[in-house]
Amino acid sequence: MAATVEELYRNYGILADAKEDLSQHKDAYQVILDGVKGGPKEKRLAAQFIPKFFSSFPDLADAAINAQLDLCEDEDVSIRRQAIKELPRFAAGENLPRVADILTQLLQTDDAAEFNQVNTALISIFKIDARGTLGGLFSQILQGEDVVRERAIKFLSAKLKAMPEETLTKEVEDFIFTETKKVLEDVTGEEFVLLMRVLSGLKSLQTVSGRQQLVELVVEQAYLEQALNPADADSVDRLLQCTRQALPLFSKNVHSTRFVTYFCEHVLPNLSMLTSPVAELDIQLEVLKLLAEMSPYCGDMDKLESNLMMLFEKLLEFMPLPPEEENGENAGNEEPKLQFSYVECLLFSFHQLGKKLPDFLIDKVNAEKLKDFKIRLQYFARGLQVYIRQLRVALQGKTGDALKTEENKIKVVALKITNNINVLIKDLFHNPPSYKSTVTLSWKPVQKTEAAVAAAAAAVVGQKRSSGEDVPTGTIGKKVSPLPRRDARQIYNPPSGKYSASIGNFTYEQRGGFRGGRVETTRSACPFPRTSMAMSEELKQDCNSEKPWTLLSKGSLHSFMDIKTPSLSRAGISHIRARQNQGTIWACAEIQNKVEESVNTARQPFKKIHKKLDLPRAICLSQFHMSRGHFCSLIKEQHDN
Template sequence: MPTVEELYRNYGILADATEQVGQHKDAYQVILDGVKGGTKEKRLAAQFIPKFFKHFPELADSAINAQLDLCEDEDVSIRRQAIKELPQFATGENLPRVADILTQLLQTDDSAEFNLVNNALLSIFKMDAKGTLGGLFSQILQGEDIVRERAIKFLSTKLKTLPDEVLTKEVEELILTESKKVLEDVTGEEFVLFMKILSGLKSLQTVSGRQQLVELVAEQADLEQTFNPSDPDCVDRLLQCTRQAVPLFSKNVHSTRFVTYFCEQVLPNLSSLTTPVEGLDIQLEVLKLLAEMSSFCGDMEKLETNLRKLFDKLLEYMPLPPEEAENGENAGNEEPKLQFSYVECLLYSFHQLGRKLPDFLTAKLNAEKLKDFKIRLQYFARGLQVYIRQLRLALQGKTGEALKTDENKIKVVALKITNNINVLIKVTSDIKEFFFHCCSSYHYRQKRASEDTTSGSPPKKSSAGPKRDARQIYNPPSGKYSSNLSNFNYERSLQGK
């Protein structure tokens, strides 16, 4: 084993040789043997080996293996030095191997070391993006779980930081090709990360690119298979996939396939859905997603059948008025629950799909069913007006900090929801105009949930006209609001509650 003095002497021989450095193979071998020495010798070897690596191609394997030994040393300072120098080995056919090694090193628990690995990977990415991706995807497909997890997270966070000259069209095509291989077997979290990776690629931000992503999500969601509402994993997979698909839909990229599946397979089983997510109102979550997708639904094969399913589900959440006893009081002991959030989602979805079949209410329903619908609608509207008055009274005069309490935040959101429903019901009351009413008159906001729905600030004024290719996004309710409102006690206030 060489001493520190011997390492410095042979380093001097190589440094002074200039263009003839390749003739001093023995001197370089002494430096390679430094990895077998003590702490001081290893630190010097970690610096000297990469410096002269390119001059000795016949010793490339030995040099990389020696540096890799140093990357796995017990001394953290030696590991850090060795990792920092690894990009110098990333030349020609060696680059994919270096990328593979660095990807494996992502499993380190030392934060400084982890940052060095990230920086080294980014460095060689800029040298050869395709070669680096080869090493990364090799470990994602075949590496240990911790390496796979961190390699995916590296791609999801670092790709967007790379310049356009690195992420060329060919590189993006390679990312898509390799991602499809990984998507054949992924967890829910991994799927979300890969959708983040792919949706950030320039080549997939076009209409055809978004359509390609929707098809990928649909395949992941197993929309060709019969839905099993009692299988929590099946339910969770569908919701995860649909959440990823929703931002991709537009007037040119239709949600028809997803909306059809929800209407035919999910709505009929709404009450029997199971979920592994504790505390999640799974029924409301499904209805919110359906409402968001309904704006971009194209031509549907079984439109009338699916409208009937939506209509029947809507009736379930719009109760009939309670029967009156002789004394004018309710004959039943319990007052019907008015499920405002459910109705908001269903009414909106029903309206959006019904615009494609405007005679559904008047020509496709018999007189008795239409009369029943009107009665339920009027009863629900009366209860809604009471709740709106109660909310306004409770929020009257409150500004600033007073609106930031949990209770008042809920009331602010509830007021927005009930106002949404109120507009929908007013339109619905005129059956002939129901499916022709312009969506822009609704209180549905075009911004997604990133807008703070609990803010007490007044809404911004909209521009004179819609922007080109503006997407009308349904902003779903952020909570579940119900109220036990009596048919005969419409002037109750929130005082004393």
């Protein structure tokens, strides 16, 4: 017989007043349990009263849990929510896995508020006993209905990473790894991705050995010991999913060798026959991108030469012969289409694996085929230059929001692709071929702020090109330092105006990067002997005057200066030259009592030069630059007080 509201309140009062003698009032607790058979009011009261005294009646534990479970399945959503809210109070000792199991089953609810209540309850008991809660979750994942399994896996993927570190002990993480391996024996593609996300977030698997364990798991799922059926979309999809999950795990210590080998031996030969699991997906390009991303982490390969040959042959397929080639495959046909995205991937992969066998193109490829390859490279490089010029013209002057439009984003990416191909082709044209250049794949995200990205793109687009569109030596994605380094150098570009035609031709060769680098400068004009500079009286007068700007006419200097010291080189000043009758010379002379303690960062650092000038302790700030053919020199001077 169902209890009434009055009976429930009366028996609740008996138990509340009993305090330490609760066990003697078993009948009163039974009346409360019977409240689940009453109406909505009685059920709401029972949902609150049953868990309050649950721990005092161990003999009625099963009956109490079953009664609360009945309330969790009630037709009235408000009663269900109240019952679910109180469920964690039953999670003690051996009852906790059972409560976790019940809550996991309740994840199948379609009511949003109720679903959130279940999530909250699961998280609360997880903090009480993580392993016990996981036991209930994995029990339903392995044996429960599909909808429960799906939502339990999603719960783990979303909530586990937010759990306190003290909750996820080494023992708990080992339990998760063991149980997840059982689940991975039969999973869908989506489940596999979610479970790998769970495992990748475990602290104990962040080590090299831990990542290697994860790679082994992925290898098992990828079926790399079996040949690929290119016509089976599910098999192709499985391989792609597994490869994507393995990619973040690869490093110089965790190798991608087995995946790269499988792609070269089983995927590339069937590239054109692959069946895409998604209609909109360019399956060939997707496969080539994955191969390119894996190739830098490939270790020692048993069949390196044959795999390189497969890459080489596939590269030839995507690099056409020029249409004017007589008796060639394109003779009489229209101009072939250049597939830049495919070639970037294949060239990059070939470049990475080629490092391991640098004599491949010299000793392993016959002369006729190598000649054919270089003809294709040359034709492709010419097409690149045309396309690069078009892209630069289209993007010239665009900055900020203008570069964020979809059209311009595509053009910026295209510029990255063509730039990468240029760099790689340049390496292969070396004799012998070189594999030293480093490029960032065009689709790889660059970790920058939006402002930095816009600035970098604008800088690249705005660069002046030398005649002939020389092959670029870097990538668009290269990081740009916002401020010049202290030891950075400015390389002199000789002026090209009519006033400067007689100055001479300069070439430079920079070695060693920024730190410790040096700039070697040669002159094609007559050699200038090292000498001290004799300052003319006219110049001395001008410098001692209060006029900030002085125009010195031709012939005002009776000698030239050629100052080159180690200290100046370290400061970034390579050469300071002035020669009589070589053009109009502008000089700025500013008289100061004290030399400024700091110099504008945009200027070259300056160094005191003793005994080079008649003026006491003169400090020379000199910078070559092209401005209407003038040679500019800025001289600062400090008088002895």
